[in-house]
Amino acid sequence: MSKLLRADFVRLFKSRIFWIGVLFMAGLAGFIVFTRWSDMQAVPDYYCFADDFFLIGSMYIGIVISVFMGIFVSTEYSSGTIRNKHVIGHSRMSMYLSNLIICSTASVIMNLAFIVVVMAGSALGIIGRFDISTDKIIFLILAETFSVISITSIVLVVYMLITGRIAGFIAIIMCFAMIITAVAIENRLSAKEYIEPYTFTVTSEDGTEQEIEQPLMKNPKYLTGTKKKVFQFFHDTLPVDQMMQMSNEKTCDTNFILSSIAVIVITTGAGIFIFRKKDLK
Amino acid sequence: MDYVLKTNELCKHYRHFKALNEVSMHIPKGAIYGFVGKNGAGKTTLIRLICGLQYPTSGDFALYGVKNTDKAIADSRSRMGAVVETPSIYPSMTAEDNLKMQYRLLGLPSFDGVQDLLKLVGLENTGKKKAKHFSLGMKQRLGIAIALCGNPDFLILDEPINGLDPQGIIEVRELILKLNHEKQITVLISSHILDELAKLATHYGFIDSGRIVKEMSAEELEQACRKCIHMTVTDTKILARVLDGMKITYKILDEKTADVYAKPNFSQLALALSKENCEVISMEEHDENLESFFMNLVGGALS
Structure with a gap:
């Protein structure tokens, strides 16, 4: 597999789409740093901590790597080079694992490009300093790196097992679906048990206004019992959900890393199993 | 007789469709084996099986005497070069970079021989031109050059002259003859352009509806076709x-x-x-x- 890795790393670092991805993530971070700096200039009392958004780049990474892998991995099928690798004696498992390592490296570098630009903005005083400890910053970056790799492994399954343009379409839709699911789960979990009492005004046809008081009400979206446990499990396990928690709440523990490893192992194991049986046409 | 490839009642079925039906073929060492059949007769399917891109439903084959079920088949395959359907080239790379990529994939210690290969296939002057801008004939020759990296002694070419202009056909034909005569490379060429095959092949295998209907040498064919x-x-x-x-x-x-x-x-x-x-x-x-x-x-x- 070392031969495959050597060849594919050279291809990665010569790949234009990889560097476009890195520049996009760095540019995105630069744009966000600039908007926060503008806000700080416009509102005198506003102070923007760097840790408020240094991890939000990972929310976009799924889409970016889907596009990158759509070109980098799909080219192997469209150009027939995947056949060539197999013909000269590389096993399907080593081809799959090599692609996982290469694409994970690319995703992590793209994600780090975002983080580095935010950190540089903070170090240069363009935006505020970090409010959390260095140990926590390092741990969050480490955990997020595992989440990024787990998303890469999910997207890789699509590109290795489905050929043609439909693969790119499915991968991008899947990434959007993961973001939407993460937001939906977050909303349900953060729903309060009761809806606070409030008043609202109703104007009748003759112009008279009437104030209506709404009493304290049970929130139907509030989760309890097993349902809440299931939602919480997915919130702690799904990679985009983890990223959202790390980015918004700076919450993270070793379980995040363990569940990311589990996702990587399961998706890669299933991917290799099917890829070994696939006809490489 | 030494055989580079022997297949034994090889079958490939897609549900009820028999793409290959008990195919037994024998490719002698040093031959240019013309694999003749109509479109859809099973030529490419057989080549895919030999290259390990698909698995046979039943039957087996031996490459340099190593059975396809043996783990050592990967080593046998490393002695083989193939251009299956379309040339396996990275379109955004130059001809030289494509060959260097293949050298890396094969784990060759240096890039010695890259220029010789480019010269052999007549692509030594392509410079920084990317493969996606090559003509069909140039792509085909680059595909053959890639297949030749690592000095294989068995070359599989699937429809190598399909879509080529007359000049391209002559170039590919001369290249194949050169490889066979000068480097003693055994060649399996599948084609349905029979006039071209007749100018090259030393042995023939005729396939129809997934079955080998006849195998013969060029001499035997000449006898059969004699005026x-x-x-x-x-x-x-x-x-x-x-x-x-x-x-x-x-x-x-x-x-x-x-x-x-x-x-x-x-x-x-x-x-x-x-x-x-x-x-x-x-x-x-x-x-x-x-x-x-x-x-x-x-x-x-x-x-």
Whole structure:
């Protein structure tokens, strides 16, 4: 597999789409740093901590790597080079694992490009300093790196097992679906048990206004019992959900890393199993 | 005889469709093996199985004596180069970078030989031009150069001249002959362009509807396709005696018919036969080429 890795790393670092991805993530971070700096200039009392958004780049990474892998991995099928690798004696498992390592490296570098630009903005005083400890910053970056790799492994399954343009379409839709699911789960979990009492005004046809008081009400979206446990499990396990928690709440523990490893192992194991049986046409 | 590839009752089924049905073929070392068949006859399917891109439903094959079920088949495959369907090239790379990529994939310690390979296939002057801007013929030659990295001694070319212009066809043909004659590389070429194959092949395998209908050497094919006079006489024993006397080669087909492989003086022949009480009933010129031979073999038109 070392031969495959050597060849594919050279291809990665010569790949234009990889560097476009890195520049996009760095540019995105630069744009966000600039908007926060503008806000700080416009509102005198506003102070923007760097840790408020240094991890939000990972929310976009799924889409970016889907596009990158759509070109980098799909080219192997469209150009027939995947056949060539197999013909000269590389096993399907080593081809799959090599692609996982290469694409994970690319995703992590793209994600780090975002983080580095935010950190540089903070170090240069363009935006505020970090409010959390260095140990926590390092741990969050480490955990997020595992989440990024787990998303890469999910997207890789699509590109290795489905050929043609439909693969790119499915991968991008899947990434959007993961973001939407993460937001939906977050909303349900953060729903309060009761809806606070409030008043609202109703104007009748003759112009008279009437104030209506709404009493304290049970929130139907509030989760309890097993349902809440299931939602919480997915919130702690799904990679985009983890990223959202790390980015918004700076919450993270070793379980995040363990569940990311589990996702990587399961998706890669299933991917290799099917890829070994696939006809490489 | 040493065989590079032997297949044994190889089958590939897609549900109820039999793409390959008990195919047994034998490719001798040093041969240019023309694999002839209509579109959809099973040529590419067989090549995919040999390259390990698909798995046989039943049957087996041996590459350099190593069975496909043996783990050592990967080592045997590393002695083989193949261009299956389309050339395996990275379109955004130059010809040189494509070859260097293949060297890395093969784990070769240096890039010595890259320039020689480019020269061999006539792509030494392509410079920084990317492969996606190459003509079809150039892509095909680059594909062959990639397949030649690591000095394989067996080359598989699937429809290598499909879509090429006459110049490209000549270039690829000359390259294949050069590889076979100068580097003793055994070549398997699948094609349905029979006139071209006839200029190259030393052995033939004819496939139809997933079955090998005939395997033969170029000499045997030449014999079968040789120009001759097909004669019907009252007694071929007398005809044989007379032709022996005239030192003319022939082949007796049955008691009344024979093929005569020369153009004798027909008056003298008829007179000599008449003296022996043998009558000539009919004579017709028989001229068969590879295409008509193939069509007689499998029936129908070539697509």
